[in-house]
Amino acid sequence: xxxxxxxxxxxxxxxxxxxxxxxxxxxxxxxxxxxxxxxxxxxxxxxxxxxxxxxxxxxxxxxxxxxxxxxxxxxxxxxxxxxxxxxxxxxxxxxxxxxxxxxxxxxxxxxxxxxxxxxxxxxxxxxxxxxxxxxxxxxxxxxxxxxxx
Numbered sequence: 805x806x807x808x809x810x811x812x813x814x815x816x817x818x819x820x821x822x823x824x825x826x827x828x829x830x831x832x833x834x835x836x837x838x839x840x841x842x843x844x845x846x847x848x849x850x851x852x853x854x855x856x857x858x859x860x861x862x863x864x865x866x867x868x869x870x871x872x873x874x875x876x877x878x879x880x881x882x883x884x885x886x887x888x889x890x891x892x893x894x895x896x897x898x899x900x901x902x903x904x905x906x907x908x909x910x911x912x913x914x915x916x917x918x919x920x921x922x923x924x925x926x927x928x929x930x931x932x933x934x935x936x937x938x939x940x941x942x943x944x945x946x947x948x949x950x951x952x953x
Contacts, residue, residue, distance in 0.1 A: 806886060808871055810900055813853050813881035815941035817931075822879050826850045833874050840873055840930055842866045844890060848874070853881045857888045864891030865927070868945045871896070873931055876942055897946040907935050914946050923947055 819832040829850040837846060844861035855874045861867050867890055875883045899910055907921035915923070925935045927947040932938065 807854075807882055807884045808875060808898075809882040810898065810943055811875035811881050811883070812941035813879055815939065816876040816878040816880065818878045820879065829879075830855075833877065836873055836877070837870065840869060842869055842873075846870070846888075850880075853879060854884060855880055855882070856884045859888060861888065861890035864894065864896065865945075865947070867891040868896040868898075869928075869931075872898070872928060872943055872945050876931060897948055899944050899946050901938050901940055901942040901944060903940045905938065905940070907938065910944070910946070 817836070819836065820829050824832075826849070830848045833848045833850070833855060834846070837848070842861065844866060845859040846861065847858045849856040849858075855877075857870055857874065861870065867885065867888060870888070871883050871885065874880060897914070899914070901910075907924050908918040911920040911924055912918040921935060924944060924946060925932055927945045938944070
């Protein structure tokens with residue numbers, strides 16, 4: 805997929821401060837990835853405000869979740885997944901939350917139905933713990949796969 809530089813370094817989950825050594829930052833990000841339950845052989849490096857992810861994941865959804873988990877971290881503004889294998893290689897769809905956005909409004913925009921907001925919520929769990937708790941600058945994964953009945 806490449807380098808994603810759509811993240812806001814002053815927004816996101818605070819796992820470390822800017823003065824934290826790079827290896828400690830990478831360790832904190834690996835713990836977040838583990839909590840998310842993303843399988844695969846994933847390696848994380850932090851270089852300044854950029855996260856570099858390498859290794860292998862089982863599918864495209866896992867690859868996209870890695871982007872939003874690592875990128876929606878305070879003090880990170882870009883994620884490079886050039887060395888990450890897995891998935892079908894098709895670019896994912898993402899949305900940067902703006903002031904006044906709701907998951908329902910975002911679902912209406914992408915799916916034509918505000919009631920599809922749970923597709924977006926579920927695609928961004930566990931990063932999202934409540935459908936009403938999104939913030940401006942947050943980047944969300946917008947699944948393109950069909951919803952299951």
